[in-house]
Amino acid sequence: MKDLKNELKLEFLSKSANESFARVAIAAFASQLDPTIEEISDIKTSVSEAVTNCIIHAYPNSEGWVKIHSKLYENEIEIEISDTGEGIENIDEAREPLYTTKGNLERSGMGFTIMESFMDSLKVESIVGLGTKVTMSKKIRKG
């Protein structure tokens, strides 16, 4: 059993102004594990990607709630980011590099690829019409 050290729940409206708020808040929470600057930067970028996805893709024409649930273990952080928006039809396809349904909005389709490469694990669950949950984790100071 992993030893749970701390836990956080955060909920906010899907406004783009909250993107920086969310990544800074989670970075501050993660700092309790004394991560390196690079680890903090990887976490910030990944949170920004997942939160932005909720704002752009889950609630394209309306506002909804974005939830973050994060857990700190001895040397690992787990971050769950979820919405109750449109959902993803084909998750495998969505996770492919350069795949985007919003090319017209200058999206590049690299969000999931960035999360995957900056974190140690990435799980995507989604049901069309109900919403999406992204769970990622990263080992801190594993060296």
Place this chain on the structure above:
Amino acid sequence: MKVNHYIKEKILEIELTEEIDHHSSEKIRLRIDYEIQRFSPKKVIIDLSKVKFMDSAGIGLIIGRYKVALSYGGTLEVRNVSGKLKKILEMSGIHKIINIKTVA
């Protein structure tokens, strides 16, 4: 954001100072496109030395400005790209079409 026009050389230099995400990129995009349209530069330089944060919105922003610069008869160069920004840009493969100059 700092904007410099070098009239004689027809160079437009944009020094970005803000964090680049979905929220900020809209405003940045409008401003750069406005400058390109009014100036038709031969070369657009986007300097990233002061950018402390960038996510995938930066990739879309740069590809988009590359296309606009091209449509006004110019080229685009991205300058002073440091470690973590470089990682993100190279992941997307845009360094194969756009001139990206890195710093250590």
